[in-house]
Amino acid sequence: MAELTYPLSDGSRDAVLTASGRPVSAITLEAVLAGEIGETDVRIAGETLLLQADFAERGGNRQLAENLRRGAELVAFSDDELLVFYEKLRPGRSTAAELDELAESLAAREAERCAALVREARAAYVRRGLIA
Amino acid sequence: MSATDREAGSLRSAYYATRPISRDNLVPEDPALGLIAFSSPFDPAPSIRIEEGRVVELDGKAEADFDLIDEFIARHGIDVSAAEEAMALDTLAFARMLVDPGVPRREITRLVAGMTPAKIAETLALLTPVEILQAMQKMRVRRTPSIQAHVTNRVDHPLLIAADAAAAAALGFRELETTVPILRDAPSNALALLVGSQVAAAGALTQCSVEERLELELGMRGLTTYAETVSVYGTEQVFVDGDDTPWSKAFLASCYASRGLKMRFTSGSGAEVLMGASEGKSMLYLEARCIAVTRAAGSQGVQNGGIDGVNVTASVPDGMREVIAENLCVMMHDLESCTGNDTLMSASDIRRTAHTLPLLLAGSDFLFSGFGSIPAYDNAFGPSNFNAEDLEDYLVVQRDWGFEGGLRARNEAELLALRRRAAEACRAVFEELGLASFTDEDVDACVLAHGSLDVPELAPDLVPSAGERVMEGGVTVLDAVRALAEHGYEAEAERVVEMLRQRLLGDFLQTSAIFDEDMHVLSSLTDANDYAGPGSGYRMSHERRAEVAAVRQVWSPADLAAEQARAAGCLRLSELGPARVRVRPDEVVVGLSPAFAEELWAALSGMTVAEVLRQVLAGIEEEGVGSRLVRIRRSIDLGNIGWTAARLSGSGIGIGLQAKGTALIHRADLPPLGNLELFSIAPRVTPELYRALGRNAARYAKGAEAEPLLLPESSEPLGPRYHARVVAMVAVERRHSQPADPVELEASWPS
Numbered sequence: 001m002a003e004l005t006y007p008l009s010d011g012s013r014d015a016v017l018t019a020s021g022r023p024v025s026a027i028t029l030e031a032v033l034a035g036e037i038g039e040t041d042v043r044i045a046g047e048t049l050l051l052q053a054d055f056a057e058r059g060g061n062r063q064l065a066e067n068l069r070r071g072a073e074l075v076a077f078s079d080d081e082l083l084v085f086y087e088k089l090r091p092g093r094s095t096a097a098e099l100d101e102l103a104e105s106l107a108a109r110e111a112e113r114c115a116a117l118v119r120e121a122r123a124a125y126v127r128r129g130l131i132a
Numbered sequence: 133m134s135a136t137d138r139e140a141g142s143l144r145s146a147y148y149a150t151r152p153i154s155r156d157n158l159v160p161e162d163p164a165l166g167l168i169a170f171s172s173p174f175d176p177a178p179s180i181r182i183e184e185g186r187v188v189e190l191d192g193k194a195e196a197d198f199d200l201i202d203e204f205i206a207r208h209g210i211d212v213s214a215a216e217e218a219m220a221l222d223t224l225a226f227a228r229m230l231v232d233p234g235v236p237r238r239e240i241t242r243l244v245a246g247m248t249p250a251k252i253a254e255t256l257a258l259l260t261p262v263e264i265l266q267a268m269q270k271m272r273v274r275r276t277p278s279i280q281a282h283v284t285n286r287v288d289h290p291l292l293i294a295a296d297a298a299a300a301a302a303l304g305f306r307e308l309e310t311t312v313p314i315l316r317d318a319p320s321n322a323l324a325l326l327v328g329s330q331v332a333a334a335g336a337l338t339q340c341s342v343e344e345r346l347e348l349e350l351g352m353r354g355l356t357t358y359a360e361t362v363s364v365y366g367t368e369q370v371f372v373d374g375d376d377t378p379w380s381k382a383f384l385a386s387c388y389a390s391r392g393l394k395m396r397f398t399s400g401s402g403a404e405v406l407m408g409a410s411e412g413k414s415m416l417y418l419e420a421r422c423i424a425v426t427r428a429a430g431s432q433g434v435q436n437g438g439i440d441g442v443n444v445t446a447s448v449p450d451g452m453r454e455v456i457a458e459n460l461c462v463m464m465h466d467l468e469s470c471t472g473n474d475t476l477m478s479a480s481d482i483r484r485t486a487h488t489l490p491l492l493l494a495g496s497d498f499l500f501s502g503f504g505s506i507p508a509y510d511n512a513f514g515p516s517n518f519n520a521e522d523l524e525d526y527l528v529v530q531r532d533w534g535f536e537g538g539l540r541a542r543n544e545a546e547l548l549a550l551r552r553r554a555a556e557a558c559r560a561v562f563e564e565l566g567l568a569s570f571t572d573e574d575v576d577a578c579v580l581a582h583g584s585l586d587v588p589e590l591a592p593d594l595v596p597s598a599g600e601r602v603m604e605g606g607v608t609v610l611d612a613v614r615a616l617a618e619h620g621y622e623a624e625a626e627r628v629v630e631m632l633r634q635r636l637l638g639d640f641l642q643t644s645a646i647f648d649e650d651m652h653v654l655s656s657l658t659d660a661n662d663y664a665g666p667g668s669g670y671r672m673s674h675e676r677r678a679e680v681a682a683v684r685q686v687w688s689p690a691d692l693a694a695e696q697a698r699a700a701g702c703l704r705l706s707e708l709g710p711a712r713v714r715v716r717p718d719e720v721v722v723g724l725s726p727a728f729a730e731e732l733w734a735a736l737s738g739m740t741v742a743e744v745l746r747q748v749l750a751g752i753e754e755e756g757v758g759s760r761l762v763r764i765r766r767s768i769d770l771g772n773i774g775w776t777a778a779r780l781s782g783s784g785i786g787i788g789l790q791a792k793g794t795a796l797i798h799r800a801d802l803p804p805l806g807n808l809e810l811f812s813i814a815p816r817v818t819p820e821l822y823r824a825l826g827r828n829a830a831r832y833a834k835g836a837e838a839e840p841l842l843l844p845e846s847s848e849p850l851g852p853r854y855h856a857r858v859v860a861m862v863a864v865e866r867r868h869s870q871p872a873d874p875v876e877l878e879a880s881w882p883s
Contacts, residue, residue: 007639007653016637024636029622029629032613042354042610044392044636052638059657060241061466061643063208067382067430068641071389079352082387083345089380091372114386121379124203128368130377 006055008048016051019043019075046072066113073111089121091130096122098132152479159447166410166418169401169445169454170257174412178251180219182212191250199368201421204378205249209428214246223251227258230267230464233665237270241466245427249420252464256416256457261490264456268494270663271463273656274644275670277495279538280470281305281505283325284512285584288317288595290324291570292578292587294558295551297328300505301336302550303523304539306646309360309502311341311512317595318342319602320567322355323612327561328554330627335647337394337640341513344376344384351393354609355602357631357640358394360435360470360501364425365399366418369409382429389430392635394645396433396468397426401458402441415445419458423465432643433468435501437491442475452487459496466656468644474502476515484517492535495670497644499538507583520582527683536670540679551579553621560619561612565605567598692860699733703742704880711762711874714782719758720829722748723777724877725790726765726868732861735793736814736854742881744793747819749879751826757783757833759826761877764788768865771805774798776874783833787825792861793817797829808832809841815850816843 004012013025020040031037049072057065074082088094088102099122107115125131148154163172181189187206188195198206218226221243229235229243244252259267281300285292297308308329310321322340329336340350341361350356364381365371371378381397388395399422401415410418419436426434437459438445445451455472462469471491478484492499503526504511504519511519518526523539530537555578559570577587601607609632616625630651634640640647645655652658663669672680705724722745729741745761752759762780764773774788774796784800785808793814796807809828811817821841828838 006642006657007655008637009634009639009651009653013633013637018636024633027629027633027636029613029617029626032610032625032629033617037610039608039610042632042636044390044638048636048638049389049392049641052641055657056642059642060238061430061656062211063427063430064432064643065430066208067385068389068638070383070386070430074386074390077390079349079391082352082390083348086345086348086380086384086387089377089383090375091377091380114383117379117382117386120207121377124200124379125377128200130200130372 004051008051016048017045019045043075046075049075070113070117073114076109089118092132095132096126099125153483155479156483157447161448164412166405166412166415167448168414169448169450170414170416172412172414172417175253175414175417176250178219178248178254180215180248182215185212187212191248200371200377201366201368201425205421205424205428209424211245214242218243218246219248219251223254224258227255230255231259231263233270233663236664237661240271240464244464249417249424252461253414253417253420256461259457261453261456264453264460265490265494268460268463268496269669270661271460272496272661273463273466273468274497274654275659275661276654277536277538277670278306278498278646279304279500280307280309280498280502282474282502282511282513282516283308283310283505285506285510286313286512287584287590288312288314288321289578289584289587289590290320290562290568290595290598291555291558291574292581292584293321293324294328294554295578296506297325298331298550298554299547301329302332302542302547305336305505306538307337307339307358307498309339309341313512314596315342315346316599318346318599319350319355320595320599322350323561323602324558326355326612326628327558327616327624330624331554331557332550333649334627334630335649335651337646348384348387351388352391354632357635359388360396361398362395363398364422365403366421367404367409367411370404370407373407378425378429385429385431389641392638392641394640395431396435396470397431398435398439399423399426400436400439400441400472401454402438402444405444406441416454416457420461423461423467427465427467432641433470433497434462435470436462437472438475438477439472440475442472442477446477456491459491466643469496470498470501471496473500473517474513476517488517492537493533495536510583524684528685531680531683534672534680536672541683548579555579557616557621557624560621561615562598564615564619565607565611567601568594687856689860692857696731696733699740701882702733702740703729703745704882705729705877708876708878711780711876713780715760716758717782718833719760719782720752720785720787720833721760721762721777721781722787722789723762723764723773725768725773725865727865728789728791730868731864732791735791736857737793737817739793739819741791743819744789744822745879746881747822748787748789748826751823752830755827755830755834757830761879762874763877764874765868765870765872768862768869770794770796771798771807774807775802775804780874785829785833787829791865792858795822795825797825797832799832813843813850815854816846
């Protein structure tokens, strides 16, 4: 595949796939009306987020790139799972052990960057007294 | 009231007490409470220490003492490769680089990435307001400024939200934000907003600002396309009081990214003061920390510039300068700037305009993070600094200054058609999905409404139960698409699907991304601000300039013709031949301007020229003095017309009269541009005054005492109201003017 360039909407609609593996150009009104489009068909693919991360990094914003890469890791998680993880990271919600578990469960599903973020949070929360 | 009491206060100060500005409460600076805009004595001195690539000291604090915010910034927010160079720069020298259009934007963002909050706050404190604006013009991320609207109402009426969303998109707003008085209504609002937003044009982004968790869920279902109210704060205490930490917010940011949703954080000075935990730091320093956290978390942008705390910021000296400084701080971090102006910050129209105008001139990614597109009373965020009431003022100010304010006037017929389509589409979707049903009266009222006070009340549980059905029934954007298409709203359905595809492509996750109406993404990568001094950066196209110029108040010569035509023929003037000279000693000669009752028939006061002339002649007659009429064509100047008439008059007294209604009494031995009495303010002259003018001229002719004539008292500015007409009428007079001698006239008044 030729190297894709920003914006992806301009010329890469066939090459960019959704989380379910369909080309973005296949997400049409007709397909929606025919009942062919499900929830995962309208979820962005991790690969796309990684592409956008590269664009952001080349544009000079490595933190935005990092966030998009963390986002890419989270594509595989359900909405409910994400809402639960977010809740656990709020102040005073989790014990240190629970945050360790969260980090492990993220790492186990290849969300290494997110796991690192949680481990870092755990250390900071312990030091600042924000552990349940 | 005793005499002393009366002497204690002047009438002028009693008058000042009635001015709206008297209702604004200001406070003295108090650094201990955080009531200080810039440079608190408790602000740390800028510092950084890096060991083996790790930040071990930040703004005077050692690693072991870092609070959550320090630590997050140290770990994620500092580019250690630039930090030592950036922090070693002389602050004044850097401030000058920031303002200098010759120093590229890229160079500033590279250095800022290595700076600490205290260094940036210290830099911004050195700038005057105009220097801040000059820097903004260069530092804003997107070349093309844009604008966001609030679309809410006090009862969360879905059809009204849809109609107002359509109108807002038609006016040019590219992001539409709603919120709710009642949380259960939120899903209903989000859906109504989504439907309405796609009626007028493609590409407007929508959000529903509610509690973090629900907001995320609405986004995940595709009912919104961006989020903004992800709040961060500048002290650890307030951050935690807000029930988050920098890590939980960063994770939330990643959740949004994982679903292809655009997201920005919200901060804004004054919040820490309001929460009573500012640590004695200046507002700008705390805001610099918020923005550093935002950049560190990888959010693409920031909503700030006062926001809810703007009234606190506005209460201290230099508060408004602080607000634009914090907006600039966002731009320096290479983040999307969504620059406040969304809270009514004064009872004074002058003061609230003064808050907003500088930013409009400089430009930002979003000039308002919510211009109230609805009446102030319907703004569920609380009144914005500008609301629907102010829309036409805004359009005219945009035209006056030629800044890119993002909006355009639309005519009534266009807006009504769009509002109807939106309300009907929203009704169809709600009914199709079994959320709620509405009557034709509901639709009709929402189309025509100024605000929610103009629409029939809905059953109290209608909106909350619609909201609950959205949540329980798992309604997603796909359901909305189907409902739209099945009820004949294919164009809107197609636009929503394109928005879905855009979410799958992710282009709008880049900094400062918006869509234009042709669905081109404008972002830091496609529409980078390239301002480098005069002749560079954003400039309006000719088409856009014409659009900005076309406001409703524009008044053309064709409008003059139509206005004059209504009185045409009210007076007939027959030419009798060359004007006679000094026919009798007890006469007043009335000189008429070239186009008087030829092409101009109505004076500025609204009186016909027939009525003006009839009154003047009646006044002369009341004093038993004779009158004659002459047409003066050689000059359109009132003094000259009156003087020429006076020289033809047997008494030496003449009256000059222009079609617009200005009038004077002249005497033959005065210089041509002198006069005895003058009505220069034609719009305010009454029939009685024209009659009195005639009487006075007759008294001068007899050698009797004249009566003093006073125009009615008024402070209405007449220039803005009449100037366009005056220019057009003078042009007509000029066209009728020619080098010809005065002509004797006879008047008749057709009945």
